[in-house]
Structures are given as structure tokens and as C-alpha cells.
Amino acid sequence: MDDAKTRTRRQILEVAADLLEREGAQAVSTRSVAAAAGIRAASLYQLFGDKDGLLAALAIHGFDLYLAEKQDLAHTDDPVDDMRRGWDMHVDFGLRHPAFYLLMFGTGRPGRRPPAADEAGGLLLKFLDRVAAAGRLRVPPALAARLCLAAVTGVTLSLVGTPAEDRDPEISSRTRDTLIGSITTDPPPAMDPGLAARALALDAALTDAGGAAFPLRPAETALLRDWLHRLAR
Template structure:
């Protein structure tokens, strides 16, 4: 016999899938507690108990959207080249937005600053992992946190711009050009050389320390933190 919690979650998931269908077919303006309740065959009161108001329903849909986005991202195999993986990650991001524009607008076009779903933080962490690998091979020009912000701002802007274009005017070359421009400003193709490569070397060492077993480092925690602070300053 299924527990009450299991039945509750199954019902919630069913309603979310119905709401997701309405969202993708008709856009966020068509998602209301009344329309979703009618399509799911439940009473409006039941929907209010599960999600509260329309904002609560849309917030739950945003979480569902990020979960689907992350599922696709995790399926991307590594090429062995972290910079090529950055390119493939960019293309996958844009592709998801163009295939699921209503979801994407809900995820990244929010008019409520600071209220992104928890899964958005996981998506950001995934970008940082890519960038830590780039830093570890000495090819990142700026600290990973800054690089992640620049990448996400650029890829989101490009995707929203392409979504706004009519299908017949949509030019994916724009995405490729912006991608190469941004990535080119963040990474170096040549191995670091002399002082000109100091930032890349500092970032590589910082990434190696971050990935190391702290118990095996011949430094106290405070010394490790101080060293990483110096390395990040050298990388600016």
C-alpha cells in the first residue's frame, strides 16, 4: 500500500505534467489554477492545497524545467578537452531554450529578481565544474566564478534573443559567433609563457588545491585559504 506522501507526490507530479503541457503549447499566460485544474481533472481547491496560488504553480514549473535542463546537461559526454566541452555546453543550453521557449522564459526571463529555483544553483555549479577543469589545465584567463557569470549572461542573452526572432529569421550563426567571442576572451589556446601566463598558472594551481585532499596538504586550513586568496588576486 502506497503511503500518503507517495500518493501526494504522484498527484502533484501529474498536475505539474498537465501544467507543463499547457505552458509549452500556449505560454505562461494560459497557465492558471482554473485551466490546470480543469485539464488535470481535479478540483481547484486541491490544486490550491498543493501549490497555493498561480505564482506557486509557476515556481513549481520552473523547478521542473530546471530539472529537465539538468538531466540533459548531465547526459553530455566529455570530449576530453574542457574548452570543447564549454562549447558543447553552450550549444546544449541554446538548443534547450529553442526547443522549450516557454520553459526557458520561465527559467531565465523572471521578473522577480533573486527568486530563481534551487535547481538554478545546481546549473550554476555545473558551469563552475566545467570551468574548474579549464583552470586546472592552465587555460583560463579569469577566475572561474567571474567566467561563469560572463558565460551565463552571454548564453542567456543570446538564447532569449533567438527565442524572440521569428523562425524564418532565426540565425544560429549569431550564437556561434558570440560563443567564440566570449570563450575566446576567457581561455588561452597557447600554454602559459613567462609573466604573460601568470594568471593562467595561478588559476591552475588554485584549481589543483581546491581539488586536492585537504588532509594531505602540508598547510594549515588558514594557510591554504590565504594561499588561494593570493592566487586569485594574481589571476585578476
């Protein structure tokens, strides 16, 4: 894409994002966005195809905003406490950008994954590998990621749909603490973290190794990881 098209695309997304935040997804039409951006509708169609294409691009734009805030969340020596802060940041993002959040994590069609689900799941999985490597995870990271994403998006969507004056912050904090308490262990100062936590920590170490200078063949590595997951049950 040449520079002129890149600038036009960025301009359209900025105008559409402003319209989305002020008036919601129902106000974002190809006609309204083209008029607000001062361009011909044909130019918008060339870049995004139709309204669905524009909304899909907006969902990606929203995830870029979300990711920028997530990356600003500094890691500490306590990965479980980082989980709590990550949860709170996720909910806060949804409440500050409700129209974007509904576009990113909501879906109007049964069986269709929300636009941001895969990206958010991958980001969360990398984070949970840190928790597993610290010996603090009771379940495999992939399962923990699905549980966390289901819980935090459910809470956030519920709060977004509740009038601001009726929102109870304990709904988020209690759900967060219950979920995190069920999938993590206490810090192991001098005590044995347990076989399951050790198995998950070794599995996380294999992920970090990435196959470089690793003595096992791929099939042997897959078998070892299967055994580790069984030990973690």
C-alpha cells in the first residue's frame, strides 16, 4: 500500500473510531464515515470493501489500543499479582472504551469467535507461561488462558451493559480472586510446590527453550509434554 493510501486509511480509521466511541457501532456506516472524513464513499470501499470490512479493521485498531496499554503494564517478581493487575486493566479498558470492547469481544452470531479472541488468548497464554515457570499454576497454561479470558470478558461485558451508577466493583474483584485462586498455588518459599506445579514449570521451560540445542527429537518432546500434562492433572 502506497503512502497516500496509508494516510487515507489511517484518516478513515481515526474518523470511524471517533464516531464509534461517541455514538456506537450503529452509527458507523460507510456513508457517515466517508462524509466525516471528507472523502468519496468509493475511496472507502476500495480500502475496506464494505461496512463489515470497516468494522473488522476497527476491531483490529481497538486491539492495537488494548495491546499498547497491556505492554505498559510492567512485570513484577510476583506473576500472580501481575495476573490481578492484568485483569483490572482489561476491565478498565472495556469500561473506558465500551463501543470498542463490544466490537472486539462481543459477537452477534452464535458460534462465531469475537474478532479479538485469538489475539487476546495468545497474549494471555504467553503471560501464563511465566506463572507456570514460577511453579504457581495448578492447570496447564492453555486451559488457564481459556478460563481467564471467558471470565474476564464475561464480567466486562456484564459491566458494560450495566448503567454506571449501578455497577458494583466487587463483581469484578470477587470473580477475579475466585478464578485466580482456583488455578494458582500459594508462593512456595521453602516448601515443595507439588508434583503438578513442577510438571507445569518444566513444560513452560520446554516452551522457552524453543527447540534450540534441545537433545530430544520432536516426537520425544511431544511425548514428554504429554506426560507432563498428565502429571499436572
